[in-house]
Amino acid sequence: SAVKHGCDHVFFVGFLGAGKSTLARNLGRMFHRRFVDTDRLVERRCGSTVTKLFEEFGEERFRELETAALEGLRGERSLLVSCGGGIVETPRNIELMHDMGFCVYLDGDLDDSLRQIRRSDTRPDFRSAEHAARLLEHRRPLYEQAADLTVDIRGTSFTDVSYTVAELL
Ligand code: S3P
Numbered sequence: 001s002a003v004k005h006g007c008d009h010v011f012f013v014g015f016l017g018a019g020k021s022t023l024a025r026n027l028g029r030m031f032h033r034r035f036v037d038t039d040r041l042v043e044r045r046c047g048s049t050v051t052k053l054f055e056e057f058g059e060e061r062f063r064e065l066e067t068a069a070l071e072g073l074r075g076e077r078s079l080l081v082s083c084g085g086g087i088v089e090t091p092r093n094i095e096l097m098h099d100m101g102f103c104v105y106l107d108g109d110l111d112d113s114l115r116q117i118r119r120s121d122t123r124p125d126f127r128s129a130e131h132a133a134r135l136l137e138h139r140r141p142l143y144e145q146a147a148d149l150t151v152d153i154r155g156t157s158f159t160d161v162s163y164t165v166a167e168l169l
Helices: 021-030 038-046 050-075 090-098 108-117 129-146 156-168
Strands: 009-013 033-036 080-082 101-107 149-152
Touching: 009 021, 009 033, 009 090, 009 129, 021 033, 021 156, 033 038, 038 050, 050 090, 090 101, 090 129, 101 129, 108 129, 149 156
Parallel strands: 009 080, 009 101, 033 080, 101 149
Antiparallel strands: none
């Protein structure tokens, strides 16, 4: 992938439950590249969890912390970065990803996400399917704006998605 400003990260964006972290972690193992997840970076920096941060400080503050975590990757090289599903809500984040590397959009169906949401309570207001559906429709153009490559993961095996993305590494 092209080295820009000294970085050549690959960012994975997509709605909650699209499998960003799983794919990035496994590709990191396969290709011996370090894997980071922006939610985990925020949690480590704040000593709290994403859910608590939303509850205690609200989404606006969480988005500031998310951008700070992304900015913090400037000094690193060749990372695989799994990004929280809402990272594209902040225009600056799209600029940062384009500055620091290559962005892959894992484009999946809502039901992939709903299954994931029902299993975890990453964010209380995700619990309603209607809310998630509206949010995904609001975000789809943002994911597409961010994406240097869109991978349709509907009915695509993890292996096939891995091979598609591996060509970037
Ligand atoms: C969010 C998705 C979550 C996490 C936070 C906000 C969103 O990340 O960043 O709950 O706004 O879609 P995952 O997509 O990794 O669950």
